[in-house]
Amino acid sequence: MLDSRRNLLLACALSALAGFVDGIGFLHLGGLFVSFMSGNSTRMGVSLAEARWDEAMSALGLIGLFVAGAAGGSLIMGRRSLHVQSILLLVEGSLLAMATLFHLTEVPFGAVACIVLAMGLENAAFQIKGGGGLGLTYVTGALVKVGQGLASALTGGPRFGWVLNLLLWVALVAGSALGAWAYLQVGLIAIGGGAVFALLLAIFAGASAGSEH
Numbered sequence: 001m002l003d004s005r006r007n008l009l010l011a012c013a014l015s016a017l018a019g020f021v022d023g024i025g026f027l028h029l030g031g032l033f034v035s036f037m038s039g040n041s042t043r044m045g046v047s048l049a050e051a052r053w054d055e056a057m058s059a060l061g062l063i064g065l066f067v068a069g070a071a072g073g074s075l076i077m078g079r080r081s082l083h084v085q086s087i088l089l090l091v092e093g094s095l096l097a098m099a100t101l102f103h104l105t106e107v108p109f110g111a112v113a114c115i116v117l118a119m120g121l122e123n124a125a126f127q128i129k130g131g132g133g134l135g136l137t138y139v140t141g142a143l144v145k146v147g148q149g150l151a152s153a154l155t156g157g158p159r160f161g162w163v164l165n166l167l168l169w170v171a172l173v174a175g176s177a178l179g180a181w182a183y184l185q186v187g188l189i190a191i192g193g194g195a196v197f198a199l200l201l202a203i204f205a206g207a208s209a210g211s212e213h
Helices: 005-028 037-049 053-077 084-104 108-122 140-154 163-212
Strands: none
Touching (some): 005 163, 053 108, 084 108
């Protein structure tokens, strides 16, 4: 899956994009996430225990939107097309652009909904047959693979097999730092930068698709 320079670059760029968007979303939503649903699930459980029903429902709503986005992404990637990955990223970029428009027209729910749908959608970018694939908007799995790769290296396996997953983590952290900084400067309008980046990645994915076949 990350066996080519093209795929590695695209995966790291998408991980950075996810971090950028999640950094913005985390600050905007006051501690909830737009791409890290494990965190939202924990917040939901804690809120239920503390009888904070509104917070629990907010977390549940974000989780539902994320799942819907992931389902939509899977449907797109199920198309038989050389440029299906580019189509997916065009849809993601369009959703982020719509989020920017909703923010400018003061429709806060629409903005958040588009952002979360886009993050769910992104995880299908490297989907494999059967529904599995590479998670791009969360890195717990990547960090587990880093640990497993280090163990393998220490016991005679590939010496640097863990590096690729470490790069995904670094990209997400760097993206989240940039997103948080951008939000502190200009607010939610910063999501427009994510839209532009997603559309540029769609162009890259389409232009380089032939090299993978």
